[in-house]
Amino acid sequence: MGKKNLExxxxxxxxRRFENPESIVVIIxxxxxxxxxCTAFENGAEAIIPVAEVEEAREHKTKGVLVAAERDxxxxxxxxxxxxxFNFTREKVEGRTIAYSTTNGTQLINIASSAHTVVIGAxxxxxxxxxxxxxxxxxxxxxxxxxxxxxxxxxxxxxxxxGERLMESGKFLTICDSLHASIDLWSMAKGDPPAYIEKAAxxxxxxxxxxxxxxxxxxxxDFTKIIPVKENKILKAMGK
Amino acid sequence: MGKKNLExxxxxxxxRRFENPESIVVIIxxxxxxxxxCTAFENGAEAIIPVAEVEEAREHKTKGVLVAAERDxxxxxxxxxxxxxFNFTREKVEGRTIAYSTTNGTQLINIASSAHTVVIGAxxxxxxxxxxxxxxxxxxxxxxxxxxxxxxxxxxxxxxxxGERLMESGKFLTICDSLHASIDLWSMAKGDPPAYIEKAAxxxxxxxxxxxxxxxxxxxxDFTKIIPVKENKILKAMGK
Numbered sequence: 001m002g003k004k005n006l007e008x009x010x011x012x013x014x015x016r017r018f019e020n021p022e023s024i025v026v027i028i029x030x031x032x033x034x035x036x037x038c039t040a041f042e043n044g045a046e047a048i049i050p051v052a053e054v055e056e057a058r059e060h061k062t063k064g065v066l067v068a069a070e071r072d073x074x075x076x077x078x079x080x081x082x083x084x085x086f087n088f089t090r091e092k093v094e095g096r097t098i099a100y101s102t103t104n105g106t107q108l109i110n111i112a113s114s115a116h117t118v119v120i121g122a123x124x125x126x127x128x129x130x131x132x133x134x135x136x137x138x139x140x141x142x143x144x145x146x147x148x149x150x151x152x153x154x155x156x157x158x159x160x161x162x163g164e165r166l167m168e169s170g171k172f173l174t175i176c177d178s179l180h181a182s183i184d185l186w187s188m189a190k191g192d193p194p195a196y197i198e199k200a201a202x203x204x205x206x207x208x209x210x211x212x213x214x215x216x217x218x219x220x221x222d223f224t225k226i227i228p229v230k231e232n233k234i235l236k237a238m239g240k
Numbered sequence: 241m242g243k244k245n246l247e248x249x250x251x252x253x254x255x256r257r258f259e260n261p262e263s264i265v266v267i268i269x270x271x272x273x274x275x276x277x278c279t280a281f282e283n284g285a286e287a288i289i290p291v292a293e294v295e296e297a298r299e300h301k302t303k304g305v306l307v308a309a310e311r312d313x314x315x316x317x318x319x320x321x322x323x324x325x326f327n328f329t330r331e332k333v334e335g336r337t338i339a340y341s342t343t344n345g346t347q348l349i350n351i352a353s354s355a356h357t358v359v360i361g362a363x364x365x366x367x368x369x370x371x372x373x374x375x376x377x378x379x380x381x382x383x384x385x386x387x388x389x390x391x392x393x394x395x396x397x398x399x400x401x402x403g404e405r406l407m408e409s410g411k412f413l414t415i416c417d418s419l420h421a422s423i424d425l426w427s428m429a430k431g432d433p434p435a436y437i438e439k440a441a442x443x444x445x446x447x448x449x450x451x452x453x454x455x456x457x458x459x460x461x462d463f464t465k466i467i468p469v470k471e472n473k474i475l476k477a478m479g480k
Contacts, residue, residue: 010391013253017389149257151250151391153417175441177393184428185421201415 005139006166008159008178012104013149015111018141024133025112026121026162029145030154031202032083032211033105034122035218036068039085041237042124042224044094048235051099052106060099066092069101073209076101084214085124097234104145109230112143120228120235123158123193123218128225130165132238140166142182153185153200154218157193160186161221193219245379246406248399248418252344253389255351258381264373265352266361266402269385270394271442272323272451273345274362275458276308279325281477282364282464284334288475291339292346300339306332309341313449316341324454325364337474344385349470352383360468360475363398363433363458368465370405372478380406382422393425393440394458397433400426401461433459 009018028034037048049065051057054076057069061078068087069079081087083102112118116138121129133140142162144155160182166172167183174180189196194216197203206212217223227238249258268274277288291297294309294316301307301318308327309319321327323342352358356378361369373380382402384395400422406412407423414420429436434456437443446452457463467478 010250011254013257014251014389014391017253149254150416151254151418151421153420156417156421175444176390177396177439177441178391180393180439181391181396181421181425184425188424188428199417199420201417204415 003171003173004137006163006172006174006179007176008142008144008163008182010144010151010156010178011146011149012108012111015143019114020139020141021114021116023115023139023141024117024119024136025115025141025143026119026129027105027108027112027143027145028121028155028158029105029108030122030158030218031206032085032214032218033100033102033145034120035124035214036083036085036088037100037120037228037235038122038124038224038226040088040093040098041226041228043088043090045088045098046095047097048228049097049099049233050106050109050235051101052103054101057099057101066096066098067101068098073211084211085217086214108143108145115141118230119238121158121162123161123221124223125225125227126161127222129227130162132227133166134169134171140172147202152202154197154202156182157186157189157196161190243411243413244377246403246412246414246419247416248382248384248403248422250384250391250396250418251386251389252348252351255383259354260379260381261354261356263355263379263381264357264359264376265355265381265383266359266369267345267348267352267383267385268361268395268398269345269348270362270398270458271446272325272454272458273340273342273385274360275364275454276323276325276328277340277360277468277475278362278364278464278466280328280333280338281466281468283328283330285328285338286335287337288468289337289339289473290346290349290475291341292343294341297339297341306336306338307341308338313451324451325457326454348383348385355381358470359478361398361402363401363461364463365465365467366401367462369467370402372467373406374409374411380412387442392442394437394442396422397426397429397436401430
């Protein structure tokens with residue numbers, strides 16, 4: 001087989017330029033949706049339903065589904081807990097289906113639905129993800145969530161960390177400047193990712209809301225070997 | 241006066257998130273529109289009319305305006321010359337008005353029109369531009385042209401070079417991850433910009449079309465002290 005194409009998309013507002021029905025799209029939202037979803041599956045969650053609207057989350061609650069939902073950093077009154085990965089303990093999530101309220105994340109999953117396969121990527125599952133991607137013989141788009149359509153540093157360095165490994169596998173080629181930039185930024189960040197990410201806007205936002213306790217955890221490689229994959233409109237642990 | 245906000249926009253498709261009627265927008269299209277426009281003014285051009293469509297360029301030609309126009313690297317049959325900065329010699333352009341055919345550049349200028357002031361930035365006028373920007377007491381958006389809505393490296397390192405100087409002036413603050421990334425990429429590129437830009441997609445495109453003779457020139461600082469500025473729908477040399 002010939003080499004496959006590898007690209008990085010920095011924002012949902014740019015994704016239409018990356019649409020490819022034969023590709024695998026990796027959704028990267030390091031702070032915090034991708035990391036929370038990986039944590040939930042590692043701790044035994046059965047399925048995750050991404051929901052965009054508060055009312056939709058409330059409806060799931062009435063059906064006995066666990067609900068993780070915040071607005072502006074406050075846990076919603078009807079929710080079981082908030083969006084931090086630290087909330088998804090084995091005690092709470094094992095064997096359960098969880099509605100995860102994430103406006104941006106749900107939007108990304110919808111936008112990416114034209115792809116062949118949609119998976120969730122994070123530092124937390126990077127080795128398992130990269131190993132799997134190199135075996136698929138498919139084009140790959142690393143799709144950074146960003147923030148309000150804007151580029152962000154944390155998703156970009158994660159795309160760079162994944163991109164570096166994929167290029168080193170020899171299975172991919174690229175003519176994508178966003179990939180080169182991601183790999184170069186990762187090369188500056190990799191010595192000490194938490195220090196590098198100090199200047200990121202989302203780092204400041206989470207600190208201001210007292211939600212930054214999970215930063216170092218989210219930047220840690222290989223907490224899990226699970227790759228969350230989209231099946232219809234929900235996320236499952238691949239192969240389970 | 242308080243510090244002013246400095247941001248970088250990586251693509252026309254993202255600009256609506258940066259709209260600010262009080263800001264100065266710096267349009268950066270290093271390969272080749274920004275560089276060609278700076279060169280034309282340094283060599284005495286009176287005005288430049290950015291045109292999006294071939295037919296519009298043809299119409300200008302019938303009115304006696306000089307026309308610079310290419311499609312896919314071929315000079316159009318009715319045009320006086322192509323889009324390379326090297327075509328804008330003093331002999332050809334002094335005292336003349338030039339219609340410059342650039343689909344992307346014209347689109348950017350239109351998109352940015354909601355701003356207080358729109359200027360053209362390049363390595364070729366970087367010191368004059370940065371000196372002027374630090375004196376304006378206005379928010380600044382460095383607006384990278386990109387390519388077909390995608391991020392590109394050459395415009396980003398130019399934004400980084402400008403951004404680094406503006407931040408060092410002490411007149412600006414930022415919470416923009418795109419600015420941090422641009423400055424970091426510039427820090428990797430600045431030792432040898434032509435070598436860094438070897439991996440850029442547009443570098444390859446220009447080489448494939450034999451249009452890459454101007455690359456080193458476009459990456460050279462301070463060929464001119466002129467800042468091209470938009471007045472109504474045309475570009476003039478600021479202060480002239």
